[in-house]
Amino acid sequence: MEKPKISVHKFSSCDGCQVQILSLEEELLQLADRVDIAFFAEATSRMNPGPYDVSFVEGSVSTPHEIERIQHVRDISKVVVSIGACGQSGGLQALRNWGDLTYYLNDFYTEPEHIDALPQSTAFHDHIDVDWEVPGCPPDQGQLKYVINSLLSGAKPNLPSEAVCLQCKRDGNVCVLVSQEQPCMGPITRTGCGALCPHQERDCYGCFGPQGGGNIDALGRRFNGAGLTPTDVVSRLRLIYSWAEPFREASRRWEQGAQGAPLPPQPHKHGGMRS
Amino acid sequence: MDTAFMPKEGLDDLIRQLADSGYRVFGPTVRAGAVVFDRVDSAAQLPVGLASVQEPGRYRLEESGNRRFFDFVNGHESLKRFTFASQEKLWSFSADGTFQSGLSESPRTAVIGARACDIAGMKVQDRTFLKGKHSPHTDPYYADRRRNLFVVAVNCTVCVSTCFCASQNAGPMAEDGFDISLTELEDGFVVETGSAAGEAIAAKLDLIPPKGARERAEESIKACAQAQVRYIDNDGIYELLFNNLEHPRWDDVAERCLSCANCVMVCPTCFCHREVEVPSMDGTGSDHVRQWDACFTLEHGSTHGRHLRPEVRQRYRQWLTHKVGAWWEQFETSGCVGCGRCITWCPTGIDLTEEIAAIRDQPGEKAS
Incomplete structure (x- = not known):
């Protein structure tokens, strides 16, 4: 049986999510026995164009070019797994969404005409259908392994959303x-x-x-x-x-201000206390 | 064995005798500003001279002004973690078809400092996990740890504001369910035994006749019960709650509830769990893992992709109506032993005794 083709794609990010995969070290080698790592720029210069069975995408969508890229990845991938906070929410760099991009461009860059950024940093799911999202900055290696191995086993990964x-x-x-x-x-x-x-x-x-x-x-x-x-x-x-x-x-x-009285309330007498 | 007296220094000897008899010994120790159970090999590691001040949503350790070991009352951990593991592998499965049980003889474990409410909580959980009138099956993982547990109970002579074991008939004195029980006085401990294993350990200790100590201990325990300010009126509580499922108080509490599940996690009787399949990296098998779960998570109330209890109001109501109401129908006891942990360790200080009293105060109100 042909090995599933896996790819990893970086968007606007610090690369930390890819490092979480890379630093699986020996376990990454075990994984490499089971899959064909066809595209993973942080790890190898071998860059097969696809299509892919599973594509991991990390980073946020921050430029017009990245909108095109993520749509292309979606088109050539059976399963798309977003990994990390940036891909799920726009990430730390989405702090710029709360301000004005032209201010940042003009006040911090000497030649802002070279920058082609979108006004907002956004999540992949704002642009394409994402099959699975692995949260975290960076994502947890245990959760990454769980998702990868579940998908390879044909099982739906189930990451809890609890506190x-x-x-x-x-x-x-x-x-x-x-x-x-x-x-x-x-x-x-x-x-x-x-x-x-x-x-x-x-x-x-x-x-x-x-x-x-x-x-x-x-x-x-x-x-x-x-x-x-x-x-x-x-x-x-x-x-x-x-x-x-x-x-x-x-x-x-x-x-706009506090959304109710401070908690916990001050110690007080109530009906569940003896007088 | 008759009731006996052990001078203060005897506590070290008790720890040593338990260790020499092959037990891993756990006792109360201080970590991150609270008392937790940890491994101990000497009484010096215990929180001597400390008392806990507990209010809804607040826990602080302060100097007690004396040299007693057990005035701290309790921390967030009960006996639950020793019997119902917070996470454990139940079995593993290999792609070649082999199935391997995760069950192995658990280490013999002694816990010093279990309170009457903790023991009551364990006995409530026995109804869930051990075969009997209320359960058709025995959970072998629970049963194994339960069998290998040696309980050194400490009767409470001090309580905190969140304690209400007396109202739940769960304390402050442990009647049974222990191997050895201690009641701390200024000069030492009144000692009783509750099992053959307890007798065997007690026989190795330097104990003396109690003289008047037993009476003094009983007085202190009685005073502790009388000092408790909170209570639950359990009279008709099942009907009260289930006739008031649309009471506006549920909306009120939902504004304060974080849905964080801390109440469930610290409760000595909450037994909900989930099981997850963790596949191996080489693709040759998987582990089947059980973890503590809670009715406050969305996943716990989800089936076929739908959330059964999408609102916080529904999840808090599920917890409380089960805990103090439907538990009676299911297990012929309340699910609440009055330890007060859910009150102290709720970050926003939700107090179930107050919530129940509020509904009892104005029953039959419907949400608009």
């Missing part, structure tokens, strides 16, 4: 929000990283994007309760996944 908190508790981490008032984004952030920052007793900063069913305004109110201002809450939401819809819309609400 980081579940993994923290499975791992026995102490909640740094409850015990130390650190403004941890874990309750509204998607799992997959292995709760890396809380393992180091640090607050999560949301680099896997919004969890599937979180309540962002309630966490903003909790951050208020921990002493953060509404402006601070906006800053927490506008980082790596600022352009993912839940964070984007919530940050717009918090620009």
